[in-house]
Amino acid sequence: MVAVLVSSVLVCLTALVAVDAFPVKRACGIPDFVLKYAPLSYLHSSEQYWPSDIAAFLPRVIPQVDFKTVGETPTLQTLSTLASNVALTSVEDILLHNTEFFKSTVGKPENGVSGAPGTIIVVEKPGGITDAFHFGFFAWNYGNA
Numbered sequence: 001m002v003a004v005l006v007s008s009v010l011v012c013l014t015a016l017v018a019v020d021a022f023p024v025k026r027a028c029g030i031p032d033f034v035l036k037y038a039p040l041s042y043l044h045s046s047e048q049y050w051p052s053d054i055a056a057f058l059p060r061v062i063p064q065v066d067f068k069t070v071g072e073t074p075t076l077q078t079l080s081t082l083a084s085n086v087a088l089t090s091v092e093d094i095l096l097h098n099t100e101f102f103k104s105t106v107g108k109p110e111n112g113v114s115g116a117p118g119t120i121i122v123v124e125k126p127g128g129i130t131d132a133f134h135f136g137f138f139a140w141n142y143g144n145a
Contacts, residue, residue: 030122034132038120041136043109051107051116052139061088 043050055076063071063086074082107116116136123131 030120030132031130034120034122034130038132039134049138049140050109051114051118051136053107053116054137057137057139058088060091062091063087064089 041051058074058076058079062069062073063082065083065085065087067089070086071082072078074088107114119135119137121133121135123133125131
């Protein structure tokens with residue numbers, strides 16, 4: 001068993017600020033270097049599967065275990081209450097239709113900047129060490145598409 005001591009995890013998004021001309025929601029307590037050195041992702045202009053917004057994705061899935069529905073459509077507020085064996089299953093049959101479900105336009109860049117939200121989790125650890133984890137959400141990635 002591995003135990004990790006974490007003094008605090010900061011994930012509280014509040015006011016809107018601009019960092020180097022990129023609009024970001026500023027989280028309370030996030031050190032400046034976490035935003036200054038945040039990774040930039042570059043996608044080819046012919047990409048079909050853009051970053052998305054998980055809040056737009058969730059209404060189109062249902063929680064299932066062994067292909068049996070086990071609850072209501074999740075929201076951002078209820079997502080963390082789902083058990084680890086729950087699969088979020090598309091309401092649309094993505095295998096039979098050429099669905100636009102996964103081809104989100106939420107994150108399609110305009111002027112080089114995507115409107116899709118990103119998430120930063122900052123973990124302050126003993127000894128003045130700060131870990132920063134940057135996440136983006138893609139509703140679908142076909143792999144070699």
